Amino acid sequence: MKSITEEYLTNGSLFLVDEEHYAELRGYLKKVMFKKASFFLRKGEYCRYLGFLKSGVMRSFYYQSNGKEINVNFYHENGLVTDYDSILSGGQSEINIKAVEDSEMFLLDREHLQSLYHKDPYWQEFGRKITETAYLQAKKRIEGLLCLSPERRYHQLLEENPKILQLLPQKHIASYLGIQPESLSRIRRRIQGR
Template identity: 35%
Template sequence: MDAIKTVITSIVPMSDDEYSLMLPVINRMNVKKDSDLLQQGDICRHIYFIESGFFRMFYVDYKGNEINCRFAKPNDFLVDFASFITQKTAHYHCRAMEDSKVIALEYSKVENLYHSSPNWSKFGRLIAESAYLTIIEREEMLHFQTPEERYKTILKKEPYLFQLVSQNQLSSYIGIKPESLSRLRKRMTGR
């Protein structure tokens, strides 16, 4: 439980009393590999904090292709934020890529927590801003960078992905076909 406290108080410093307001609302869960925390079309009713494991967030396009848009590792929060804040259907799946442990925070309890103190309210705002910036950075990467620039950006910002995900998963995330990723990798490594 210390990891979530460290992450939360690094975002917004708060007293032990303020932090303890969250303790009654948490739900710890074990998640098996290939299980979904959320499915496209459901309503996202929880924010998840990843204690251990690895997840991918993806959607299924009109052709039936799974398009990866985010990966989440320990100490990350995972949520379909638009679905969570509107309580409308989700556009994304959140799937465990390995056996994992998460802390789930339910929507109504999180809303109450945000109203419990100015620091929790500030935390909610900062998490929302962070989620928005993550989405914008990804969108701008896909719109304004070449595949080679995207590859380099991911290599710099998320190098662990090259060890943890398959070439198909990585190519989907970068926004290119697997064979294009293979050629790009060969060109960049000089082989």
């Protein structure tokens, strides 16, 4: 019988790992708990890990020069959490990633991922799936900001991650949607008035 961890990794929506390769991957994974408000990554650090979020919620954000936070992404169960730019380039991160609530993740060190790539073509396919996932997330986010109205972006957030609306203050939701908190209040009033 598979453990919960094994079930997650082999049946999770992020990727599939067959039985033959699971034991090898498991040897490289590190299970870590992040308390609410603790950082997975801070601006200026080097991102060393791919994080597979088993439970909880995290957010990525930038600091503007005035100290204001601009939210880039929210991550929830089965999500890939990383600064993929820093992973690929080996450079310092420009973003911060922080736990919104207590969260559990499995971390895969980028060096271990590289060694898996050299062992077996199976792991190159695994890496390709991770890259595709990161690309599709970024593309969807950019297209949402460019092509959807703020109200449609809010509806999309409601559909995909309603829990976020209960966990974060309105200023963080508005920042993620690319609008001011006052505009978010108007959108919410319009929706409630229907």
